[in-house]
Amino acid sequence: MKATPAEQQELLRLQSLDTRLQQLAHRLGSLPQAAPLAELAARDTSVRGTRAEAVGGLEDARTELARLESDVAIVEARIARDGDRLQHTSSMKDVAGLESELVSLKKRLSDLEDQELAVMERLESAEGVLAGIDEERASIAADTAKLEAERDAAAAGFASERDAAERDRVVVAGGVPADLLGLYEQRRTRGAGVGAAHLQHRTCQGCNMTLTGSGLESVRRATPDDVLLCPECDRILVRTDESGI
Template structure:
């Protein structure tokens, strides 16, 4: 393939821009906020599971408290009913039976009230656990929002740089003949983003291999308008006064 010296050297400018665009894309993918945001997401997920468990404990405790409160109401109702019956009966047998039942009911009520206090404390503790988890989730959300804002601002700056670089690339690419540009793009795709490299002091800027022997002699003999490639990495070698030929 033939191309003027200027056209070949333009490839170096194009490569510089392409490298810059690739670097910006890498920076965009590797913003410093990404790792802590991922950690926060994992924490939030773990906290969310913990909250589900804590809510389950709270609901069980409330259900238990509800059952005890219902039992308390039933016993209190029976005490009131038996007390009323006691005041309205004149039968010694009924009085004896009612008094015995009231003793038993009051004992049952005392036991239920003791249980009620224990379960109320359990409910209070479970509510505190849920509240603490909610506070932690809120703190995580605040930190996530802060990092998201920082990431958005940083990404915006990088994206602006990338847009400028893409615009510059279009300008420089327009200076390269179509066939040479297509060949460069092919080499770049195969060469991990590097399609053209400067030959400096007989060393390829793409793979850092120093040309010797027949490889060096072939490059030396190539006409200035001949597009040459590195015998090692196959990238386009651009020759300048720095090439040491």
């Protein structure tokens, strides 16, 4: 591939901007608020699971209480009915039967009321647990909002610098021939973000290998518009007056 020395040297400007963008992305991703925010998110996920269990227990208690209240109402209605029948019958046999049934119904009512009281206590406890969980989630939400505000404030400067670097990159990339830019992007993908390296004092600044022997001679024989690759790291090797060849 051929490209003028000036076009090749533009790759160093482009690489400088890409390196800066990588650094900014890393700094944006490693702000001091990132770790505590991740911890808060994990806590909230755990608390949401606990809340779902608590809501399930609360709903079970409410369902059971409603059933007991219905049973109590039925028994009370039967007691009232039998009491009324007892007042209006003159049959000793009926009186004996009704009195026996009333004793059983009153025992059943007492048992139901005891169960009802136990479920009401369980319901009250479940409501307290749920309220405590909701308070914890509110606290997590408040802490999260505070940290997010701090993170956003810290990130604002980096984001502004990133936006400026991205605008500069568009301008610089626009001045690089398409085939050379394509090769640079290919090498940058393979080279951990570095697609072009300065050959400075016979040393590739991409991998710090110093050219000697046949490698150095090959570079010396190349014409200024030859696009060279580092024999060690395979990145585009950009020559300047500082290359020492």
